[in-house]
Amino acid sequence: MLLMDLIAEIRRRHLVRHESISSIARDLKLCRQTVRRHCRTEAQPSYQRSRQPTPMLGAVQQTLETWLRTEGLLPKAQRRTAQRLFEGLQAEGYRGAYDSVQRFVRRWKADKSGPALAHAFIPLAFAPGEVCQFDWSHEHVELGGVMQTIKVAHFRLTFSRQMFVVAYPRETQEMVFDAHNRAFAFFGGVPQRMVYDNLKSVVETIFTGKERQFNRRFMVLANHYLFEPVACTPASGWEKGQVENQVGNIREWLFTPLARFISFDALNVWLATRCRELAQRKHPVTPERSIAACFAEEQPSLRQITATFDGYVEHMLRVSSTCLVAVDRNRYSVPAAFAGRAVSVRTSAAGVRIVADGAIVADHARRYGRDQLICDPWHYLPILERKPGALRNGVPFQQWDLPTPIRLVRDRILKQPKGDRAFVELLMMAREFGLEPLQVACELVLDGNVITAAVVLNEMRRLVAPSTPAMLNVPDMLKLQTEPRADCGRYDHLREVSHVIH
Structure with missing residues (x-):
């Protein structure tokens, strides 16, 4: 019998039927004190478990607290779980159970997290085309048979929840530019605001509050697409919580189990396709509609793209005597006429262009890795x-x-x-x-x-050799009425004249 059912029966038998407490106790096999207490109970009783003692943990409790304080200063991804801490304590001589360590870690983190109000948030709503959030994540894939750690750029429209992800080998500024070009082309337009972490390729200096000094080259991108960049408060991931949550979902949906592809191009084509397929899921706010339907409503509110941004990063480099410039641990050839001269090297996610005297003198597909030599024989x-x-x-x-x-x-x-x-x-x-x-x-x-x-x-x-020109059709009025005849005798006359002169 459930507790509340038991309490209700005791109260009915004593207060309605006027049955004695001793009789009720004998019949229900309870002590009289329990029956007497339940007769006074109207609300559902609640029980709080007292803090369970951990005698086995006492010897290593100080060590565990030291570890928790030290790792609390590290990024979340680098902190040990309760299971890993338990294994570490076993190496220190702990012979108790894992449950004791798990309860202590949970209680310690709850005590250090502060009041519940600090972890309370207000639900947000966004207008169509108003905000898009951006973030990076690192994932593990197999490309061309080689295990690699790649960087994935995440975009998320906050109204429709439409996502876009694209993978790169690195997290440099030219990758940021290329990711924006791809995302805006995928969305078919540009939102009013873009929300970022304080990554160095976007923010150069953090001032008090929300004031930031944005990277000058990044502001050229923002000016080209006419969106307003917004930087979050440091260590306040909830300010772009949608894309933060998307990072974990994408890792589970797309990169687990291990993704295997021939190249980055094949991987990115697949990622774009999966983003469209995932848009068929229900919208979290309006479950009667799909994300794709909400995105179709939001798309007209996005600003149309007039031209794609030329997302390169420029460096002034000197061409070596072997007609090479070094870019990101690889060497690219330059026409021999520019050996020893300073040239402008413009690196993008896909290519390396060398500019001199206002003109592009060399254009190479960008290579990743190290110590590669990329030569154009015509340059030499x-x-x-x-x-x-x-x-x-x-x-x-x-x-x-x-x-x-x-x-x-x-x-x-x-x-x-x-x-x-x-x-x-x-x-x-x-x-x-x-x-x-x-x-x-x-x-x-x-x-x-x-x-x-x-x-x-x-x-x-x-x-x-140039081909023989075609015969022209000459009008009759331009034709000669009397065509001249070849007369070799005229040359004999010239010889006689020449002889007389001599």
């Missing part, structure tokens, strides 16, 4: 013209992936006397007209018996 061709011997051992030319006919002809020509200089002449002509005429010329030469640079050069000139 002027040097090769003066030093043709470098054709055989020059790193840019060893890595050059030429079409098969050109490689076959090159190998034959390099075996001939002064073959390196002869093949360089072919490359100089190919620089002007492209590799396609050289490839066709090499295919024609390989069909014959004679393979020399002179024959290839002759075929190239024939291929690139």
